[in-house]
Amino acid sequence: MATDYDAPRKTDEEMSEDSLEELKSRRNDKNSGKVDEDEVEAAESFELPGADLSHEELTVRVLPRQADEFTCASCFLVKSRSQLAETKNGQPYCVDCV
Template identity: 70%
Template sequence: MATDYDAPRRESEDLAEDSLEELKARRNDAQSGVVDEDEGAIAENFELPGADLSGEEMTVKVLPKQADEFTCSSCFLVHHRSRLAENRNGRLVCRDCAA
């Protein structure tokens, strides 16, 4: 059972006065009505105040791999040649994956 450490403490006389039925009723009330919600569903309905992005369209210019870049054979990311750690039988590996 969860304990609320911020709640005021009750005296031992008060605890002795609680009947078994009251304690059971409180436990059932605390457990009922609790519903786990999907965080993804909550995030979909979340809107920033004053931000109307309904008409916005994001455009990104994608460039092909340049002559001074390579694709790591381990993580498959495109890196600059300065990030090349080793060449394993023709397979280029970046510094992050070689470590």
């Protein structure tokens, strides 16, 4: 809530009167805290586990291996050479897997 520091200050008596009036108005306006949302529209945006996605198509562009990359033999993620921890039996391992 923003505060106007330049506004004249109220006395304690005026503040208590204002707060009582505010409470009464809030009590009368019970639906003010509710959010209007279309349930059907909200349900369409959710993706359920196990949903049939056979009609969906993905387009993925595969890039060739870069000179400064390697594939970890443990987690099988493509990592930068700066994350190479060691090589065991000719297989590279990243710092996260060692």
